[in-house]
Amino acid sequence: MIRHVVMFGIRGNEGLTPTQEAKRLGDKLLALPEQIPLIKHMEVGVNCENAPEENAQLVLIVDFDSIEDCAMYSIHPAHLAVAEEIGKVKMSRSCVDYER
Numbered sequence: 001m002i003r004h005v006v007m008f009g010i011r012g013n014e015g016l017t018p019t020q021e022a023k024r025l026g027d028k029l030l031a032l033p034e035q036i037p038l039i040k041h042m043e044v045g046v047n048c049e050n051a052p053e054e055n056a057q058l059v060l061i062v063d064f065d066s067i068e069d070c071a072m073y074s075i076h077p078a079h080l081a082v083a084e085e086i087g088k089v090k091m092s093r094s095c096v097d098y099e100r
Contacts, residue, residue, distance in 0.1 A: 001099070002064045002066060002098070002100070003061065003062070003063055003097070003098055003099075003100050004060075004063075004064065004070050005097075006059070006094070007058070007095075008025075008058040008059075008093050009091035009092035010022045010057040010058055010089050010091065013089045017049065019048070019051075021057075022057040025082070026046050028082045028085065029042070029060055030044055032078055032079060032082065036073055036079065038072055038073050039062055040063040040064060041063040042060070042061065043060075044058070044059070044060055056092070063100070067097065
């Protein structure tokens with residue numbers, strides 16, 4: 001089992017605070033398991049509204065059977081569409097893939 005963990009720094013957009021934007025994007029991420037059967041489990045977390053500004057606003061945790069499944073997820077059109085939206089407001093990104 002591979003766990004894919006990604007933390008994003010998100011800026012506000014179109015009148016939304018960074019936290020509100022992170023929630024909007026988190027909802028889009030949570031729709032991916034219905035579209036990508038390789039996903040075994042997914043969690044999304046949004047940092048508290050009053051968290052320090054230097055903290056990440058959005059965390060994504062996804063489990064896959066293998067690193068190959070994780071790689072296939074990364075190029076799936078549904079994932080790429082959400083990644084493109086995140087890219088428009090992303091200030092930072094950190095990722096760790098590890099075996100469980």
